[in-house]
Amino acid sequence: MMHSKKRRNLLAKASGYEAGRKSHIKLAKIAVTKAGAYAYKDRKIKKRLNRANWQLRINAAVRPEGMAYSKFMGALKAKGIHLNRKMLAELGAAYPAVFKKVLETAKA
Numbered sequence: 001m002m003h004s005k006k007r008r009n010l011l012a013k014a015s016g017y018e019a020g021r022k023s024h025i026k027l028a029k030i031a032v033t034k035a036g037a038y039a040y041k042d043r044k045i046k047k048r049l050n051r052a053n054w055q056l057r058i059n060a061a062v063r064p065e066g067m068a069y070s071k072f073m074g075a076l077k078a079k080g081i082h083l084n085r086k087m088l089a090e091l092g093a094a095y096p097a098v099f100k101k102v103l104e105t106a107k108a
Contacts, residue, residue, distance in 0.1 A: 054085040061092030065103055075106040 007025055013035075014021060014028035021031040059069035067075075076083065081102065083091075091099040 051085060054089040057089035057092055058085060061089075061096070061099055062103060065100070067103065067107070072103065072106060076102075079106055081106060 010025065010028055010032060011023070013032045016022065017028070017031055020027045022028060055069060058072070062069060062072045083102070088099070088102070091102065
């Protein structure tokens with residue numbers, strides 16, 4: 001009973017795969033295991049890529065104001081302004097007026 005339930009669950013996870021990977025237990029087991037490993041690894045990579053993207057967006061927003069990303073982040077830290085990179089990137093892209101106020105506060 002349990003054996004067939006495990007097989008059924010394994011094949012359910014492998015549905016949508018091509019050829020024998022969706023229907024043969026041996027191949028499906030390998031495919032599902034590898035898929036899980038790649039998913040785990042790529043969840044970590046996604047965080048890394050998002051942070052790099054936020055940094056680029058913040059840098060693009062501060063350059064026209066005559067400041068570099070590293071100087072801006074240092075100034076924010078010195079002033080005690082605790083805004084994360086995600087929010088700063090969002091402000092720079094969607095609300096430039098608000099971002100400019102933050103930039104002026106950091107410069108002062």
